[in-house]
Amino acid sequence: MSGFTHFDAEGRAQMVDVGDKPATERIATAKGRVVMAPETLAMIVEGRAKKGDVLAVARLAGIMAAKKTADLIPLCHPLMLSKVAVDLVPLPPDRIEIEATVKLTGQTGVEMEALTAVSVAALTVYDMVKAVDRGMRIEDIRLTHKSGGKSGSFDAA
């Protein structure tokens, strides 16, 4: 099954050997968004200014989730992340843009950690606001930057 490194020659799932890779600095950035009713976003923005900061709770949840990636994604390696930052920006009238950047010096990339941080931050926004808007959607979670490692850099919108 050429190309899918998480299977061996017999098609059995495995955690691939990264022991021979050099330890280099790896950075990954992922993005995504939560789309909602304009009134819902207005409530979040208003609450932030006053009391009850949905975005601060979601940011923390995203950071903590990055540390749990190897526990969630079956074939991910456990990693000692050296940095995790998550940002949520309200974009009126109807969305919150989420971006996560993860960094480590190690033998494997941190794309999954960045994507997991964005996903869980988005889920946390949903959880905190679902009582007023069940129709929210989590959209467009993707990798936007990756550097370090032999496969070279990657950049996308």
Add this chain to the structure above:
Amino acid sequence: MSGFTHFDAEGRAQMVDVGDKPATERIATAKGRVVMAPETLAMIVEGRAKKGDVLAVARLAGIMAAKKTADLIPLCHPLMLSKVAVDLVPLPPDRIEIEATVKLTGQTGVEMEALTAVSVAALTVYDMVKAVDRGMRIEDIRLTHKSGGKSGSFDAA
């Protein structure tokens, strides 16, 4: 901060009291998709027939993630789920549709568990295929059905 039940009157985040709610049967279904290059989907479908089943690994990851929801989403209640099912269907030329259904008899809904299962199943597809396609996107994660509980039923496309 009316409407946002996860904050008290002072704007402090809290895990809300569900102790007085009756225990009823709760069901939630969520959906989402992973969009990729057509060749990537072809590889997944081919591998499934032969050896190395990406979708089976992602299904398991989604089921296990549903059980971790309270550990990931800060203000979610720990729940004793009575059923979790996750399904991934390839939709040529370029996508995999994911659906998760979660059920319990309890005092609070299971929307977050269904949404978390879909999200982690999608992330697992990404992880297993990322070596051949870094441009995949996770799209349109949303609640499509909810029943049980005093807020009534909810259905969406």
Add this chain to the structure above:
Amino acid sequence: MSGFTHFDAEGRAQMVDVGDKPATERIATAKGRVVMAPETLAMIVEGRAKKGDVLAVARLAGIMAAKKTADLIPLCHPLMLSKVAVDLVPLPPDRIEIEATVKLTGQTGVEMEALTAVSVAALTVYDMVKAVDRGMRIEDIRLTHKSGGKSGSFDAA
């Protein structure tokens, strides 16, 4: 070893049988404090008004820790908490008072969940502020209220 219910007649540690206890509403409140240099408290209070809310992060950490109690304390039963609230109040010149209240309807009390929430909220304050004040102390963590269960209510200062 009369009195220590976590040991059997031979002195072997065990998770005691609560299966025959009735499910009643249980509430527990615990308190504690972090004592620090007055300048440190001033920085926390100032940051809260402006940007960077140490107390909001610690509150969330306390809530999430309550859910992990059975994972941390070897002989605690896993419980489905119905409510967790944690509050941190700056008390000038030199301390932050912490209070946690936990509630469930079940067969065993939630004292350990309330005490764990206070402890981890206090540790989180320490973590966020340690770069400017290594001499902080966590003081006086204790149970202040307990109700429900056959052992009756308990109240303390």
Add this chain to the structure above:
Amino acid sequence: MSGFTHFDAEGRAQMVDVGDKPATERIATAKGRVVMAPETLAMIVEGRAKKGDVLAVARLAGIMAAKKTADLIPLCHPLMLSKVAVDLVPLPPDRIEIEATVKLTGQTGVEMEALTAVSVAALTVYDMVKAVDRGMRIEDIRLTHKSGGKSGSFDAA
């Protein structure tokens, strides 16, 4: 918010970048105590000699908790601890002194791991003895030694 490294310039919580720090040997020691009724301490000491060793259970709980620190404290880095030791010493008439030492060679300190080990060991003592003494208090948890890292050594009583 100068001094509080866990916030960025905008006041957003983050897991700070330690990737550029050199990997050096880091050691931290923390202390604390549990204060109780003299009869409670007598029961613990007697049980230890005979059967049912509260202190041995608490020691293990403390060691295991040190390994969970990054899961409990939101902005802590995951670390590969090279040593954890926890000691509990009964100090008649009414207290148990707890000390934890943690060591690693890495890019960030292990103060939080030592403080977490002490806190959870203390909570475990409370849990095992609470049926006979609800008035126990956990006191004076603090860092007593730290070495390694650019911020230099720290020693306190």
Add this chain to the structure above:
Amino acid sequence: MSGFTHFDAEGRAQMVDVGDKPATERIATAKGRVVMAPETLAMIVEGRAKKGDVLAVARLAGIMAAKKTADLIPLCHPLMLSKVAVDLVPLPPDRIEIEATVKLTGQTGVEMEALTAVSVAALTVYDMVKAVDRGMRIEDIRLTHKSGGKSGSFDAA
């Protein structure tokens, strides 16, 4: 795939629906053993009398592992165990017999929890003694008793 309830009609793994089962008292007992060199067992027994109790550490590890069963076994339901007891008995010249009993009132059985407790207690014995005896074997882990639930009781040697 008749008989294998963890697969649906299409052969997809699932966490089966137990929501319609009545909540009854469920008990399960499992056993197993660790076989080792006679000198190794002598060291363990001697240490137990003096200092350093391998069996007490393994007992705690087994109890704590029972609580993690749903996290380890992909299709197990999360359960609120009401009792866990683990016992390890040296059987000279060369083995330690392990027995675990788990109990709950609920909708599904606790066989996996009892078997997991025995397995992890056995692994912990191995870990603590491996520096002197790498040839140890974990043998004969099996269910010896099960009651409660519609499938009736089960007893084996």
Add this chain to the structure above:
Amino acid sequence: MSGFTHFDAEGRAQMVDVGDKPATERIATAKGRVVMAPETLAMIVEGRAKKGDVLAVARLAGIMAAKKTADLIPLCHPLMLSKVAVDLVPLPPDRIEIEATVKLTGQTGVEMEALTAVSVAALTVYDMVKAVDRGMRIEDIRLTHKSGGKSGSFDAA
């Protein structure tokens, strides 16, 4: 208690200091088996060919469990595994042979990770098949190969 490195001179359990050991490549392989009724094995093999792959689920569970070893075994060090592979082979008429290989470059061996992977893979087979065969036994879990580290290599059948 000479020989048992997990206790200090006073017999207190500890996580031993590996900080002075050199980081070398460590490999460990463990084996075990599940013995069952011949009809049970026939069902598993048939299901594998058609739909419902018990062995694929067990393999994933074993891989994921290797990553949780330090969480399960009280005195194990947290490790950054660089490879985990688990294989399950049906051996008619009545058994499934399990083998796990774990690798890392680090300061301590990975025997416990390999043994834990085998144990949890075996438990998962039991879980998925228990509805048709409660008499299964998990047999002969042992270390079969170890290399790297100053204690030298070890090989067994």
